[in-house]
Amino acid sequence: MLKFDFVYLLEQIPKLVPYLDITFLVLILTLFFGTILGFILAAWKLGIRPILSKLAYAFTTAMRCTPSIVLLFLVYYGLPALASIFAFDLNDLSKLFFVVTAFSLSFGNVMSEIIRSSYLAVEKGQYEAAVSVGLTRFDAFRRIILPQAAVVALPNIINSILTLLKEGSLAYTIGLIDVMGKANLLIAMNYEAHALETLLALSFIYWSISIIIEKANELLEQRLSKGRTFVKTV
Amino acid sequence: MLEVREIRKAFGNQEVLSGISFSIEKGDVAVILGPSGSGKTTLLRCLEFFEQADSGEVLFDDIDVDLRNVTKEQIKAIRQKTAFVFQNYNLFNNKTALENVLEGLVIGRKIPKKEAEAIAKEALDKVGLSDKYAYYPSQLSGGQQQRVGIARAIALSPEIIFFDEPTSALDPELIGEVLATMKKIAKEGTTMLVVTHEMSFAQDVANKIIFMDGGSIVEEGTPRQIFTEPKEERTRQFLKRMLPEYTYYI
Ligand SMILES: Nc1ncnc2c1ncn2[C@@H]1O[C@H](COP(=O)(O)OP(=O)(O)OP(=O)(O)O)[C@@H](O)[C@H]1O
Ligand SMILES: [Mg+2]
Numbered sequence: 001m002l003k004f005d006f007v008y009l010l011e012q013i014p015k016l017v018p019y020l021d022i023t024f025l026v027l028i029l030t031l032f033f034g035t036i037l038g039f040i041l042a043a044w045k046l047g048i049r050p051i052l053s054k055l056a057y058a059f060t061t062a063m064r065c066t067p068s069i070v071l072l073f074l075v076y077y078g079l080p081a082l083a084s085i086f087a088f089d090l091n092d093l094s095k096l097f098f099v100v101t102a103f104s105l106s107f108g109n110v111m112s113e114i115i116r117s118s119y120l121a122v123e124k125g126q127y128e129a130a131v132s133v134g135l136t137r138f139d140a141f142r143r144i145i146l147p148q149a150a151v152v153a154l155p156n157i158i159n160s161i162l163t164l165l166k167e168g169s170l171a172y173t174i175g176l177i178d179v180m181g182k183a184n185l186l187i188a189m190n191y192e193a194h195a196l197e198t199l200l201a202l203s204f205i206y207w208s209i210s211i212i213i214e215k216a217n218e219l220l221e222q223r224l225s226k227g228r229t230f231v232k233t234v
Numbered sequence: 235m236l237e238v239r240e241i242r243k244a245f246g247n248q249e250v251l252s253g254i255s256f257s258i259e260k261g262d263v264a265v266i267l268g269p270s271g272s273g274k275t276t277l278l279r280c281l282e283f284f285e286q287a288d289s290g291e292v293l294f295d296d297i298d299v300d301l302r303n304v305t306k307e308q309i310k311a312i313r314q315k316t317a318f319v320f321q322n323y324n325l326f327n328n329k330t331a332l333e334n335v336l337e338g339l340v341i342g343r344k345i346p347k348k349e350a351e352a353i354a355k356e357a358l359d360k361v362g363l364s365d366k367y368a369y370y371p372s373q374l375s376g377g378q379q380q381r382v383g384i385a386r387a388i389a390l391s392p393e394i395i396f397f398d399e400p401t402s403a404l405d406p407e408l409i410g411e412v413l414a415t416m417k418k419i420a421k422e423g424t425t426m427l428v429v430t431h432e433m434s435f436a437q438d439v440a441n442k443i444i445f446m447d448g449g450s451i452v453e454e455g456t457p458r459q460i461f462t463e464p465k466e467e468r469t470r471q472f473l474k475r476m477l478p479e480y481t482y483y484i
Pocket of ligand 2: 274275276399
């Protein structure tokens, strides 16, 4: 085995960094669509229509039992097959589309549970007080419930984003070249010599992003948790 | 001003309100007494539309609501005229004392911010919290929180304020300040419908007592009538338990 080459490791970082744009694109698009899906599913679960609520819970059960990589392949191969039944041709769609679709389904599912439980964590009395002073249902939700639910949800959301970031690396399995895909190519081009250095360089990049996300979490938590000081100053 | 006719409400097959009728005039301070589980909270919650009553009628000034089919507009109109003070305060936890009072004025009533702020501060001053505008509920004692709850209600200048056991979540030493605040606004002519177990308030401040048991009104009258010459045995029994010294009045 080759000697560990620290300089080689450092050299890999600038080669990988340009491919972060795809990694971030996947992350941001998934956050966007997944959050929308999460709100819809949570509304169905909490709503009064039994059919929608059953449907949403069934979706959650199904997603829980599907490994991410299986879901990714299902979407990548299954969606075009399904579409072709209806005479749509999805084969030319970019790989990004399939990756974002697959991750949005699973992230949306996780979000729906986070939204549902944090919504339930806010006491019903908050809503009642809001409508009794004349707020509409929507205003009560937006101004009173949501800010309080967000505080409860934040740690879980951050966790899910970190999970998403890590699972995002699976995108290379269908050939999307993000930072993970590039690392894989670099290793292959070198006939797997210095694979360890490349993978460590990749890990450094992931660690840095995670640290940034966690810092953002801390700042956000401070901002959101106003009114949550438990120091009694009577 | 407010007339309630034959309100009925069941949870499942347990009837909690079995035909409640009473009326309240402007300036009245009416106290509802009754043992635990008699339906007092449910009654107030039905009047604020937190619960949907099964049947009955609510007449509020010129609004006539058939509880069997209530419209959104009617709910809104009634809530405009009423305010609610909760047993466990239900202050908006994410807002300061001042913001708690402002919320209904600015967002609910669409009063310009400047004007609303003056009203809100006046309300907080009235309940003795002029030094606590910027405090969050978690930074206030129970008694202070409930006084913010009262300020939030009076700031809206409702025609009537419903109080559901406003002092029963408080430590004994904090009850006095809340009762004093309630007494103060009652003396200013605020119309109030109060569920409480505080007999002193019922005796000294109320001009009307409604005694409920098992989902019905057993008897109603002036504090004098109810406390010194109750007609019904059930009222007598209840008062005897609540006021051990009551026996001396006979
Ligand atoms: N949401 C609900 N679902 C089912 N039953 C309920 C509900 N709310 C109240 N009840 C029942 O209705 C009855 C009356 O309750 P309510 O809270 O109105 O009594 P109360 O007179 O306010 O009593 P307390 O003095 O203990 O506050 C009780 O038997 C209670 O268990
Ligand atoms: Mg009660």
